[in-house]
Amino acid sequence: MHIEPRTPTVKNPPEQFAGDVWVESIVKPHEDGQHTTAALVRFAPGARTAWHSHEKGQYLHIIQGTARFGTRDGDVIEVHPGQTLYTPPGQEHWHASTEDGFMEHIAFLELGDDPSTATTWKEHVTDDDLRGTTTAGGSET
Template identity: 40%
Template sequence: MKIVHSSERGPVDQRATVTGQVWFEPVLPATDGTTIASVTFAPGARTFWHSHEHGQVLQVVTGRGLVCSEGGEPEVIRAGDVVWVPAGERHWHGAAPDSVMTHLAVSLGTTHWAEEVA
């Protein structure tokens, strides 16, 4: 068992992996290959392209956003939606152009960051 007290969690600097204003609040620092963070995106902000070694779960808490897998079209996600991204699938996610969005991100294994979304 591991208890992570709020005083032990610090801010995470992810400026090199996002476009726009994004606030990361660690919920569970990397533990046994799992990282959990609450992530808030300003309108239009988004991640760079990336993939996860063992997949990722996103649970939208507030607002409206977009998620897109490589080769696909961006899809709208809203508060209450849950997204499963399979292992190795290149994707990005962030807020819609006119809405803030917060999601809980559960990342499994190593995250492989790539280029900014064009």
């Protein structure tokens, strides 16, 4: 066993994010057959991802602030520290902070055989997408 070296925090690209978003990789595969990755992602107030989906789904555990997540059907879920959101494989969605506060989450992602296909990025989220129909606290299953 060993302690993982710390990776640099990097600002995410504007093609995939609107506003200031930083990511720090905290888990990556080391051995054949390992596919799990995890990253600490920090969103400045009002920052958001573009629409995207994940080949094998994604877990997002909220650390700080209120997170907002939206889907193509217009639903917007607010998720709070200590809660975990699951997005199933192929579901197009976005993540955002609120307009008045920072938000941090840990993103857990399972890579497929070709890591370049793990996430499919789409167009930027509009203000109408952000408004959606909000459900406070999300649903727990």
